[in-house]
Amino acid sequence: NSIIGEMYRWPHTIPYVLEDSLDINAKGVILNAFERYRLKTCIDFKPWSGEANYISVIKGSGCWSYVGNRHVGRQELSIGANCDRIATVQHEFLHALGFWHEQSRSDRDDYVSIIWDRILSGREHNFNIYDDEVSDSLNVPYDYTSVMHYSKTAFQNGTEPTIVTRISDFEDVIGQRMDFSDYDLLKLNRLYNCTSSLSFMDSCNFELENVCGMIQGSGDAADWQRVSRASGGPETDHSNMGQCEGSGFFMHFDSSSVNVGATARLESRTLYPKRGFQCLQFFLYNSGSEDDQLNIYVREYPAGNVDGSLTLVEELKEIPVGSWQLYHVTLNVANTFRVVFEGRRGSGASLGGLSIDDINLSETRCPHNIWHIRNFTQFIGSPNGSLYSPPFYSPKGYAYQIYLNLESTTNVGIYFHLISGANDDQLQWPCPWQQATMTFLDQNPDIQQRMSNQRSITTDPFMTTDDGNYLWDRPSRVGQVVVFPNGTEYSRGRGYGTSAFITYERLRSRDFIKGDDAFILLTVEDVSHLNSTQNQPVPTSSVDDLCSEITCENDGICTVRNGKAECRCPSGKDWWYSGERCEKRGSTRDTIVIAASSTAAVFAAMLIVTLVSVYCTRKKYRKKTSSNTTAMTLETQHAF
Amino acid sequence: TPEDFDIDGGIDQDIFDINEDLGLDLFEGDIKLGAQDR
Numbered sequence: 001n002s003i004i005g006e007m008y009r010w011p012h013t014i015p016y017v018l019e020d021s022l023d024i025n026a027k028g029v030i031l032n033a034f035e036r037y038r039l040k041t042c043i044d045f046k047p048w049s050g051e052a053n054y055i056s057v058i059k060g061s062g063c064w065s066y067v068g069n070r071h072v073g074r075q076e077l078s079i080g081a082n083c084d085r086i087a088t089v090q091h092e093f094l095h096a097l098g099f100w101h102e103q104s105r106s107d108r109d110d111y112v113s114i115i116w117d118r119i120l121s122g123r124e125h126n127f128n129i130y131d132d133e134v135s136d137s138l139n140v141p142y143d144y145t146s147v148m149h150y151s152k153t154a155f156q157n158g159t160e161p162t163i164v165t166r167i168s169d170f171e172d173v174i175g176q177r178m179d180f181s182d183y184d185l186l187k188l189n190r191l192y193n194c195t196s197s198l199s200f201m202d203s204c205n206f207e208l209e210n211v212c213g214m215i216q217g218s219g220d221a222a223d224w225q226r227v228s229r230a231s232g233g234p235e236t237d238h239s240n241m242g243q244c245e246g247s248g249f250f251m252h253f254d255s256s257s258v259n260v261g262a263t264a265r266l267e268s269r270t271l272y273p274k275r276g277f278q279c280l281q282f283f284l285y286n287s288g289s290e291d292d293q294l295n296i297y298v299r300e301y302p303a304g305n306v307d308g309s310l311t312l313v314e315e316l317k318e319i320p321v322g323s324w325q326l327y328h329v330t331l332n333v334a335n336t337f338r339v340v341f342e343g344r345r346g347s348g349a350s351l352g353g354l355s356i357d358d359i360n361l362s363e364t365r366c367p368h369n370i371w372h373i374r375n376f377t378q379f380i381g382s383p384n385g386s387l388y389s390p391p392f393y394s395p396k397g398y399a400y401q402i403y404l405n406l407e408s409t410t411n412v413g414i415y416f417h418l419i420s421g422a423n424d425d426q427l428q429w430p431c432p433w434q435q436a437t438m439t440f441l442d443q444n445p446d447i448q449q450r451m452s453n454q455r456s457i458t459t460d461p462f463m464t465t466d467d468g469n470y471l472w473d474r475p476s477r478v479g480q481v482v483v484f485p486n487g488t489e490y491s492r493g494r495g496y497g498t499s500a501f502i503t504y505e506r507l508r509s510r511d512f513i514k515g516d517d518a519f520i521l522l523t524v525e526d527v528s529h530l531n532s533t534q535n536q537p538v539p540t541s542s543v544d545d546l547c548s549e550i551t552c553e554n555d556g557i558c559t560v561r562n563g564k565a566e567c568r569c570p571s572g573k574d575w576w577y578s579g580e581r582c583e584k585r586g587s588t589r590d591t592i593v594i595a596a597s598s599t600a601a602v603f604a605a606m607l608i609v610t611l612v613s614v615y616c617t618r619k620k621y622r623k624k625t626s627s628n629t630t631a632m633t634l635e636t637q638h639a640f
Numbered sequence: 641t642p643e644d645f646d647i648d649g650g651i652d653q654d655i656f657d658i659n660e661d662l663g664l665d666l667f668e669g670d671i672k673l674g675a676q677d678r
Contacts, residue, residue: 007675045643061664062658062659062670063655064664064670064672065670066671066673080657080658080662081656081658091655092655123660126667128668131667150654150656151654153657154654154656155656155668177654340671415645494643494644495643495644497644497645498646498648499648500651500652503652556655
């Protein structure tokens with residue numbers, strides 16, 4: 001629910017400064033949070049270049065923000081110690097954009113009960129309700145899944161919950177810190193009149209017969225078919241795994257019905273890039289030959305080229321048979337373009353073909369690596385629940401491994417390890433400023449509706465351990481010798497991560513596990529450039545100076561108009577402040593009283609004037625009548 | 641494993657818990673209301 005008043009809104013592109021006080025990991029997390037805003041809303045962020053008002057992100061004490069644009073020039077927002085989580089940053093920026101907490105809305109008591117005697121003494125005010133003169137729920141239902149909702153343990157004085165949801169199923173849902181909920185996005189997009197986003201391009205689960213405007217290629221041997229099952233597999237689509245009767249479609253290229261080398265092309269609708277880099281993500285199922293392959297092309301339309309030029313981007317070969325696989329393909333297209341999926345029949349025997357589903361295209365960076373975990377549920381709460389990923393390499397050449405701890409019965413733990421690798425002799429040690437971002441993928445078909453769980457850690461080359469070693473030193477020097485399943489020995493450095501990555505309840509609340517498969521997306525990038533100070537331009541204009549000369553009372557906000565500072569005063573439905581400094585309060589009731597009083601006064605004045613006029617006229621008439629009578633008497637006397 | 645570093649210390653702290661531990665008493669737990677210096 002949002003703060004009422006247009007003066008609290010930011011422009012759609014918000015200027016920001018990441019102050020030097022911030023930890024380098026926090027800076028990276030904040031930039032990742034901005035990417036989520038760019039994907040799902042029309043809000044964008046840009047480094048401050050002298051605009052009158054901007055958000056200064058600091059490492060203060062704790063995690064906090066002001067609500068709405070306060071028009072103070074440099075408006076602070078704190079991402080303190082332990083606040084460097086993406087959903088926490090999203091939460092604080094939602095405050096800055098003008099949102100209060102979900103459970104403070106006026107209809108709160110219809111949905112949750114506040115257990116007052118379980119609240120820490122003196123903290124009861126945190127559970128106040130604010131009426132619709134202060135906040136606006138924007139016609140959106142109460143949202144248990146909001147990233148702006150307190151968790152059930154907020155401000156508790158013991159172990160019992162302070163917030164009890166009236167629908168018990170939501171008791172462990174409130175307080176999620178994964179990503180925006182659908183209603184968070186609806187409210188934000190309503191408040192800021194969003195109609196598009198900067199980085200989202202298209203999403204397709206093939207549920208509609210128009211197949212998202214995709215077209216069959218010409219001059220190839222076969223077509224892709226929209227089906228709900230294929231004879232050689234899969235039995236269901238990926239979007240809803242066949243759970244909804246009469247729906248659940250995907251596109252299938254039947255390689256068993258064509259000759260070796262035959263192709264079928266499926267082209268996306270025309271797409272218009274803004275940023276010049278894209279990530280194509282989709283699920284692929286192979287029920288044909290292990291030699292069947294999927295080629296990804298882009299057909300670009302530079303100015304004047306109506307036919308477009310076709311460029312091969314990636315050949316996907318050796319596609320595992322018999323299960324849905326997740327693929328990412330990086331594109332770098334600046335012209336108008338189409339994405340082309342080309343199925344190609346390989347040489348081996350085929351009883352099926354290739355199937356694609358849940359395509360998402362966005363102007364974002366693809367993750368560097370994917371860890372696909374099969375038969376996931378069997379590991380939950382099991383002594384066998386210590387899972388190590390295959391080895392991966394970062395773009396800089398560091399080898400690493402992820403450890404997922406599923407042994408606990410409540411929480412999933414996740415840890416990042418550097419391991420010995422082929423490039424170690426050429427790399428810098430201790431490993432400096434590599435940020436590892438670990439994302440548990442919510443497999444919702446639509447990328448904009450996903451609530452994936454993400455945490456990031458950054459290697460600090462100065463960090464030491466109890467034994468005096470550098471934590472991120474070369475694994476062959478400070479790590480333990482361990483063995484891969486194939487018997488190969490390697491060294492693994494100490495893990496760095498969290499035992500509270502996500503709870504199983506939250507894991508089951510979304511599509512994190514689908515067909516008993518789970519995906520951990522991994523990106524390890526060099527963030528050493530974030531160590532340097534962001535350029536700080538001299539503030540433009542005299543906006544701040546002009547406003548510093550006046551003080552607006554009653555929460556009024558100073559703005560500069562035609563070179564003159566003036567106060568914009570807050571108002572509600574039936575009240576307002578006015579005057580040069582917003583010092584005068586007015587309300588509808590006052591106006592009615594004034595109007596009624598004025599009417600009565602005017603009526604009384606007119607009545608008095610009328611009465612006086614009548615009195616004078618009558619008096620004058622009587623005088624005249626009296627003198628006429630005297631004259632007539634005299635005349636009569638004279639006549640006689 | 642004991643060798644691993646747990647950045648959350650085994651506790652899933654929410655925003656309000658972090659601020660409470662720091663002795664902050666902010667509006668609704670994490671909101672600054674007071675006037676900010678220009």
